[in-house]
Amino acid sequence: xxxxxPTPWLLTAGGGVLLAATAAxxxxxxxxxxxxxxxxxxxxxxxxxxxxxxxxxxxxAERGNADVFPDEEKRxxxxxxxxxxxxxxxxxxxxxxxxxxxxxxDGIRIDGIDAKPTVSRADRSGGTMLQPDVPxxxxxxxxxxxxxxxxxxxxxxxxxxxxxxxxxxxxxGVDFWDDVVVGARMxxxxxxxxxxxxxxxx
Amino acid sequence: xxxxxxxxxxxxxxxxxxxxTVALLAGAWVLNTVALPxxxxxxSFVTRTTIGESATTRNLELTVTGVRAARTxxxxxxxSAGGEKTQGTWLVIDLDAAALQSQYAASLGFAELTIGDxxxxxxxxxxxxxxxxxxxxxxxxxxxxxxxxxxxLKGTATLRLSIPADVRYDGIIELPxxxxxxxxxxxxxxxxxxxxxx
Numbered sequence: 001x002x003x004x005x006p007t008p009w010l011l012t013a014g015g016g017v018l019l020a021a022t023a024a025x026x027x028x029x030x031x032x033x034x035x036x037x038x039x040x041x042x043x044x045x046x047x048x049x050x051x052x053x054x055x056x057x058x059x060x061a062e063r064g065n066a067d068v069f070p071d072e073e074k075r076x077x078x079x080x081x082x083x084x085x086x087x088x089x090x091x092x093x094x095x096x097x098x099x100x101x102x103x104x105x106d107g108i109r110i111d112g113i114d115a116k117p118t119v120s121r122a123d124r125s126g127g128t129m130l131q132p133d134v135p136x137x138x139x140x141x142x143x144x145x146x147x148x149x150x151x152x153x154x155x156x157x158x159x160x161x162x163x164x165x166x167x168x169x170x171x172x173g174v175d176f177w178d179d180v181v182v183g184a185r186m187x188x189x190x191x192x193x194x195x196x197x198x199x200x201x202x
Numbered sequence: 203x204x205x206x207x208x209x210x211x212x213x214x215x216x217x218x219x220x221x222x223t224v225a226l227l228a229g230a231w232v233l234n235t236v237a238l239p240x241x242x243x244x245x246s247f248v249t250r251t252t253i254g255e256s257a258t259t260r261n262l263e264l265t266v267t268g269v270r271a272a273r274t275x276x277x278x279x280x281x282s283a284g285g286e287k288t289q290g291t292w293l294v295i296d297l298d299a300a301a302l303q304s305q306y307a308a309s310l311g312f313a314e315l316t317i318g319d320x321x322x323x324x325x326x327x328x329x330x331x332x333x334x335x336x337x338x339x340x341x342x343x344x345x346x347x348x349x350x351x352x353x354x355l356k357g358t359a360t361l362r363l364s365i366p367a368d369v370r371y372d373g374i375i376e377l378p379x380x381x382x383x384x385x386x387x388x389x390x391x392x393x394x395x396x397x398x399x400x
Contacts, residue, residue, distance in 0.1 A: 092323040125281055126327035132320045133351040134290060172241055 037184045039159070047161035047183035048103045049093075050130075051086040054157060057110075058082065059149050059192045066141035067120035075146040079190075081108060081157065082122065083138045087130035089164070091175065095119050095128035095138060103177035105130075107160030108140055117142050151192030159184045244370040251377045259373030261308055262336070262365050264299035267343075269379055271355060272390035275347055277328035283349075291355055293348040293381075294390055297331065297363075298398045300341040308336040312364040312374070315348050317381065318357065325349045331395050336365070344395030355381045 022028075039045045044053045060078040063070060070076035085105050087093050095105040096119050105128070106119050119128050122137035130136055149155070161183025167174035251257035256265045274284040275292040284290050293315065301308035310331055313324035324332040324346045331344025359381050364374040 090320045092321070121327065123281070123283065123327075125283065126325065129323055129326060131322050131325075131349050133354075134349050172244075 036182055039184045039186045041186065041188040045159050045184050045186075046088070047159060048107070048177050048180075049087065049089040049164055050105065051088055052105065052108070052159055053084040054081060054108070054159075054186060054188070055084060056082045057155060057157070057188050057190050059144075059151065059190050061193070063141070064139075064193075065120065065122055065124050066139050067118045068141040068143050070143050077144050077146060077149070079110065079113070079142045079144045079149060081110070081117070081140040083108065083140060084135050085130060085138050086135045087132055089175070090132050092129050092131050095130055095136070097177075101180045103160050103162035103180045105138060106140065107162075107180060109158050110142070111156040111158070113142055113144070115142060149190055151190060153190045154187055155190055157186045157188065158182045159186065246364075246369045246371070247373045249373060249375050251375060253377065253379070257375045257377075258302060259364065259375050261302050261304055262299065262363070262373070262375065263302050263341075264297050264363060264375060266295060266297045266361070266377060268296040269384055270294040270296070270387065270390055271381075271384045272387040274389040275328065276389065276391045277330065278392060278394040279329050281328045283327060291350045291352055291386065292390065293350055293355070293359075293384075294392065295346040295348070295361065296343070296393075297346065298341040298343045299331070299336055301336040301338045301365075303338065305336070305338045308338070308365055309333050310336065310346070310363065310365065311367040312362070312369050313346050314362045315359050315379075316362070317350075317354050317359045320354070322348050322350060322354075328392070329395070330392060334395050341398040342395060343393075343398040345392045347392065355384065355386065357381060 041054055041056065044051055058080045060066070060080055063078050064080070066078050066080050068078055070078050083105060085095060093104065096102065097104040097106065100116070101107065102116065106116050108117065117140035120139050120141070121128060122139050128136070128138065159182070160180055162177040162180045165176055165178050167176060247259065249257050249259045253266050253269060256263065272284070272292050272294065273290070274282060275294070276282040284292055299310060311333055313332055315322045324330065325348065326332060327349070328347065330347050332346050334342070334344060336342065359379045360376060361379055362369075362374050362376050364372060366372050
């Protein structure tokens with residue numbers, strides 16, 4: 001009786017079904033990661049337990065409310081990103097983080113500029129501790145060369161996203177934001193604000 | 203004849219293991235009940251007080267003299283924040299504070315306000331008493347300001363104050379603040395941090 005059941009054939013058939021099913025779902029081909037979402041200027045983005053609304057990208061001849069010091073003789077300019085940031089975590093958090101890759105507001109980057117921006121309050125008051133659910137007007141600033149960017153240029157910004165974790169052992173109870181990824185991209189136009197009469201203004 | 207004797211012997215032989223089991227389970231239960239929660243070894247030493255009552259902890263002596271709330275805050279230097287633009291609320295804590303033993307590294311370095319699940323830090327914007335120096339034995343007066351979302355002034359808040367920024371293993375002064383009773387003014391001008399008068 002047992003000899004009548006074609007076990008090898010059944011096993012082969014089962015394997016065939018498995019292979020066919022795998023092939024039908026794309027085989028061993030790498031799965032495409034979901035595309036990075038895009039946001040518009042003025043649109044609210046949520047990531048890293050923050051709400052970020054990038055309002056404007058300015059190219060300035062003078063630093064204004066930004067916390068960087070361009071060299072006037074080299075005719076350096078300030079690239080400023082005006083952001084409203086809301087900390088949606090239930091404890092205060094600094095808008096800046098240590099390390100090259102930041103999950104916080106200074107994790108906002110512009111394609112083509114590797115450096116971290118300097119973050120300051122738009123009204124130049126105090127530090128950048130973000131209180132829970134309190135909106136803060138911030139200015140992110142980079143120093144750029146005189147010919148790096150022009151009025152009307154398109155720039156692409158990346159906004160950070162990350163995973164919240166709580167430390168253990170000696171780091172017990174310490175909140176940190178880990179696994180920083182690009183959460184969204186944003187393409188917008190640079191507005192030149194050339195207050196100083198340096199011949200650069202049209 | 204021998205059967206009842208054997209049964210009795212079996213019964214007496216079971217008393218030992220069973221009582222040991224019960225004793226161990228009871229011991230484990232007591233230990234579990236008595237043990238403090240995780241992280242208690244680094245908890246702060248809390249001194250509780252109320253508004254108007256002086257309190258001391260380690261190197262700090264302080265009295266909260268008043269609590270105010272406003273939509274707009276202006277500091278002695280003329281910096282101003284709030285109003286319609288941010289839709290926010292400022293809670294202002296007036297206090298007198300002095301160091302007790304040493305002026306070294308004595309400043310109001312820790313000020314936290316917990317409302318419900320959310321914890322707010324004293325603002326470092328503008329000129330307030332936050333992180334200002336304290337003097338041994340001579341009280342100084344000033345104000346701390348907390349920037350809050352518009353819906354935050356509800357229920358009871360807990361204010362915690364201390365000298366070091368990291369208060370683990372250290373003393374803190376804690377006091378409750380009934381938020382519902384505080385009238386929200388349109389605007390508050392902070393008084394300059396200075397020597398306590400009167």
